[in-house]
Amino acid sequence: MILKAACLCLSLIFSASSLAASEEENRSEAAKAAMPHLLAPFETQISKLSASLAKAKNSTEVDALLISAGQTLWNDARQQARQTTDDRPLYWARLAITQQIRDGKLGFDADATQRNSWLALFEQNSRGIQDIRYTQGVKRILLTGFDPFLLDRNINQSNPSGLAALLLDGKFIEVNGQRAQIETAIAPVRFADFDAGFVEDLLTPYLKDPVDLIVTISMGRKDFDLERYPGKRRSADFPDNLNIKTGGTLTNPVLPLLKGKTLPGAEFVEFSLPIKNMLTVQAPFIVHDNCTISTLRQKGFCPKNLAELAKEVSVEGSGGGYLSNEISYRSLRLRDQLGVKAPVGHIHTPAIKQYDADKEAAIVQQIEEMLKAALAK
Structure with missing residues (x-):
């Protein structure tokens, strides 16, 4: 087995020094009231971790506890998802533990900087990032999903990409x-993490030693969309899971950051997915090759090629102006920067309202069939 561990920049800017509860964690009580069954399988683990942290004598002990807790949570969530077809328990259990890391009792004094480093450590291990292992001699696929989002609209929202x-x-x-x-990982729905280099840190090892296929996935519209032209800028006027907006709009799209500097790269990039093969998988949901984009000069059109966009300013890529478009842009920009020929691209799944186990199971099954088609010669 080969272990490739990415050292990710998870910003986790939850608070400056007090480590007060994050906006994500502030929703936990409402989630418990609406879905009391979700956390039940994890309550013992959460309680044991709290007791162990209270007895920890130094940071080395805490590191070990949180690495183990993150890995256990990820593996337990995988097993439970196979029984319940539900991604939400992982999200809410992770938040229960991050709140413990933030303000729980320890057997020694720890400052805000130390607690923030533990938050990042736990997130890396509870998102599948440190669990990426490939067997030698096989083709390798790397797939990413997202946390549930827009939870102030529907606290019980699921995300089929996370499932x-x-x-x-x-x-x-x-x-x-x-x-x-x-092999898979789940990305946070937080602009700050993307600005801190989450995508680049995650994908760089698997582009430098290229896997056979990288597919980022998020929840989208009515059908499946393979997003041909991701755009660079943010224009969606709705918040991330920390209730942060970027300030970007359809008339004033803003540039993302990469580790303190403006994200480099062209206004648009183009996917490198084996589109013809993937378009053969048309059931139970329709699959589109979506080329529609918007620029400051023109809305809602399908360019013939990237050269046609050379002088345009991006407003919306084929995947929109939110983080789903951005993870695709960043992955392709990085691929091009590294000079790699690996197939990379983004799948938007059919949308679900709140939670729909049967529909989500069908979505995941069709994703698997598209992955098979993508690798077929």
Whole structure:
């Protein structure tokens, strides 16, 4: 087995020094009231971790506890998802633990800087990032999903992309007699993490030693969309999971950051997915090659190629103006920067309202079939 551990920049800017509860954690009580069953399988683990942290004598002990807790949570959530077809328990259990890390009792004094470093450590391990392992001699697929989002609209919202990450992680598929292994991670819905380099830190090892396919996934519209032209700028006028807006709008799109500097790169990039193969998987949901974009000069059009966009300012990529578009842009920009020829691109899944186990299971099954088609010769 080969272990590739990415050292990710998870910003986790929850508070400056007091480590007060984050906006995500502030929703926990409402989530418990609406969905009391979700955390039940994790309550013992959460209680044991709290007791162990209270007895910890130094930071080394806390590090070990949080690495173990993150890995256990990820693995337990994977197992539970196979039984319940639900991504939400992982999200809410993670928040229960991050709140403990933030303000829970320890056996020694720790400042805000130390607690923030523990938050980042726990997140890396509870998002599947440190669990990415490939068996030698197989084709390698890397897939990412997202946390649930827009939770102030629907506290019980699920995200089929996160479910796909849980159900497909570690799975082997057969493609023309060749085994392929899927490894996954789940991204936060937080602008600050993207600005801090989350995507770049996650994907760089798997582009420098290229895997056979990188697919980022998020929840989208009515059908499946393969997003041809991701755009650079943020223009969606709605918040992330910390209730932060970027200030970007359809008339004033803003540039993202990368580790304190403006994100470099062209206004648009183009996916490198094996589109013809993937478009053969048209059931139970329709799959589109979505090329529609918007610029400051023109709204809602489909360019023939990237050259046509050379002098344009991006407003919306094919995937919109939010983090789903941005994870696709960043992954492709990084691929091009590193000079890699690996197929990379983004899938928007059909949308679900709140939670729909049957529909989400069908979505994940069709994603798996698209991955098989993508690797077929």
